[in-house]
Amino acid sequence: MSGSKQRAAVIGVGQTKYASTRGDVSLAGLVREAAYRALEMAGKQWSDIDAVVIGKAPDFFEGIMMPEIYLAEALGCVGKPILRVHTAGSVGGSTAVVATSLVQAGIHGTVLTLGFEKQSESNAMWALSLPSPFTTSINAGAGGYFSPIIRRYMEYSGAPELIGCMVALKDRQHALNNPYAHVQDHELTFDKVVESPMLWDPIRYSETCPSSDGACAMVLTDETGAEAHDGAVAWIHGTAMRSEANNYGGRNVVSPKASEDCAADVFAQAGITNPREQIDAVEMYVPFSWYEPMWLESLGFAEKGEGWRMVESGATKHEGGDLPVNCSGGVLSTNPIGASGMIRFAEAALQVMGEAGAHQVDGAKTAFGHAYGGGAQYYAMWVVGAEKP
């Protein structure tokens, strides 16, 4: 027997309102808020769900070891399988990929997948300042790790100094069209971004993701389920995951090989040869503003050293851009870490379903969801389309 891959599709997306503190709900309440909305959009009941695949970033963020054990009842999975994924910052994307594989492999017909984080329970910045035994920790937060890499990018690309500020303003303005987004700053201007405090040179306060509470869920189903579904459907055209070592001789830290390999894999599956032409909407994991031009190059949307020109020309804006990036406001506006990757995947699905509301890209047929994690060493990506592959 050679095995076979079935088609899979998203038929429901649910998100919580994201905020710095969701003190109004317990953890169980938070995940159910997203799960209910996903089930409602999919027209499904808890009893229609065959399995749950859940992802989140480190358990230390909430101080609960393997919280999915406690969430068994809240997620309606008593008597059912629940699988818990953890692949660093890419986890929300990886979780969706694992859930997809359960449908593609023909194991389950309908799967609920969910990513969450309740970062108000702790201090994520220090949780991300990894103290390793026998090693002096010189990082304060993930920004401390990524800022030297960004400086490397600025140096080799010759990008103007304020490109990052342009990305930050764009994503924060996009967020105003997304009622779920955490940061909703109607008063923000380019000058205010530029004048915001420098946290990790060259990353300013306003070029940094927030720390959020929130959850995102999707209902995935097989071909039969998707065809029988009344509402909009996002067909999954490709999924890929790649990992590489954190540090090795000759590693390209600006455009890691794992990023390029992962993109090549997922685009090949989806039949995409010219991503900039063929993809209508991008939801990319940009926790620090400069990662937009960096990923545009690494993923093949721009030539090497030219990604910043797309930012400068407005090509990645929702209004008037030919490759709208992060119309939801992105990670820069909402960052419950364990959910952030899934939000990218789910927002890509909403675009091709035509269900993205005020941040809908007109006529989007093909969209790309992207997540990364660790020291830019873990990647998860998917391509979704309005048409059956």
Added chain:
Amino acid sequence: MRDIAVVASMQRQEKSIDNESEVEYMVPLMHGVKESIGITQADVGFTCSGSSDFIAGQAFSFVMTVDGANPVPPISESHVEMDGAWALYEAWVKMQMGEIDIALIYGYSKSSGGSLRDVLATQMDPYYVAPLWPDAFAIEALAARQLIESGKTSMEHLAELASRARDHAASNPNAVRTKAKSVADIMAEAPLMDPLRPSDIPASADGGCALILAAGDRARELCERPAWIRGIDHRTDAHTLGVRDLTTSMSARIAGEQAGVSDDKVDFAELYAPFTTSELVLTEALGLGDDTIINPSGGALSAHTMMASGLIRIAEAAQRITNGDGDRAVATAGSGPNLQQNLVCVLEGE
């Protein structure tokens, strides 16, 4: 389903591994298991692992360990915050799609750095139960009390299970509690967490396990007698204390039915049973009879490496199939208080 088999495994378990980090002691297992069948990471289509940040005492602890898999050039890889048996399940699912033929699985933990029974209290409901800090032995003692009072077992019967585990462990070089002890001597032990005695609770260990899955003819090339996965399924029970009957396991029963445990005679079973009481519950839930040898390795009672013990059960069962000690085996993995979550895997030789 596509035919997938365990073709090799390697494990290490010790009471405490003091002078090596998890990465240092996992690298020889991750590479040794590949070398044992003459493959390299380049032959591996998917790598998947299971571990816990809470036990490691560090966020993103698995990020360090993946370097040991030699992910240069980049690899297709994933991680579950669960026992390595669920990493094996994820790999098995991925292999069903027919795109990859070989997967590397590993699971590990080094719990000797803290008090595992206390650490596990942080798995409980964070609002109503965890603040009371009920440790893992206390939670299982509730099940033990129910089992005894329901007449399903007795202190003497549990002592028999504990004594037998020690006998079996004597021939297992990876077991850490191997000293023989008679039923009478176990009966004489003072309870540690009433009614559980020291011999009823797991012998905690540091360590890990690495294992290779291969599909179809590739498995036959790599192993003289592959241990074929004929069924694999996992389920969860409710978490809330008081809503479950702790004398039975619905999750193990359903997973066992789905995996097809009762389709044929089971020669032996490697059950993830850290307590004598968990062995009792699992044996009944899976419908295993007197003709099945239970835990020939000594089981998790004799060496309990969190995050790897379930994967080690599969490795132990597969090794016995490969050795020709039997034709059909059941292995289980578990997680959570009172074995809230169970995975059941049926393995067969050809």
